Amino acid sequence: MNKTLLITGASRGLGYHLAQRATEDGYRVIGLARHTLPEASFEIRLCDVSDPAAVKQVMSSFKREKTLYGLINAAGIASMNLTLLMPTQTIERLVAVNLLGTIYCSQMVGWLLARQKQGRIINFSTIAVHLALKGEAVYAASKAGVESFSRTFAREMAEHGTTVNVLAPGPIDTDLIAKVSSERIQEVVNQQVISRKAIPEDVYQTVKWLLSEEAAMISGEIIHLGGV
């Protein structure tokens, strides 16, 4: 396969799993992350997605990359806390990484994919948006922004042959929810149509399908893994 994928947040968690699996499936993966990962089976370039200048610098290096096919915006952070108790700095960081980071990367890669006249952009939201989970207002707001952005951006990119979709999974065992109690996780899982925690491979299989030619007519969709 002669297709290159850019995957943000690729040094850990879900992003790492997606990057590993996509590499195994024959994609050339370039991970974007704030930290290197010597043992990774794919190339990693350093980039803080919340820094527009850094994003522009990294993405500009792919201008002549004729095989660029997709962007997976897996970089994300979470902070579960009541809004009234959340420091301003945390609020800003949540929005900067989850929402602005997704927009910065999508904008820059959008230009590159417009040159190719084809492509896939996959963004990440959360079941917390749909369920309005107490203690996740700011996190959910940042992800609701991702959903809204993606639905409209999908229309803008359709004329350039690029689909834009969002995966919104429930809880998955990664660092993102490491500090959340198992009781709280179970409460959320119980509200899903399929009452079990997703595993990273569930996410990859959906990503794999969205990347495929078979999903060429799927765009502007929010896919709730586990169902809501």
Add this chain to the structure above:
Amino acid sequence: MGTPIREQCEQHILSIAQGLLASPLIVTLDTPLIGRDSPFKSRQLVELLVAVEEFCDETLSVTFDWTSDSALSENRSVYRTLETLVAYIVQLTEGR
């Protein structure tokens, strides 16, 4: 009479722009690129800018940053007309 680079830019960009428009409308340097008076659809504008970027890279050896604030600002954008776009590119070549 313009400089050779200005003339080269004008000819090349007018040619690309004309080729993108399916209508019989004749493109001139005054043709707006953005706003309600622009004959270009959003797809055509993006295709024009991608072609201009390649022209800048490959022929003029300058980097055309399509997402810079000065390029994207509605009021003072270099995308106001083909003429402002050409002027911006000429300015880039002067800074080489």
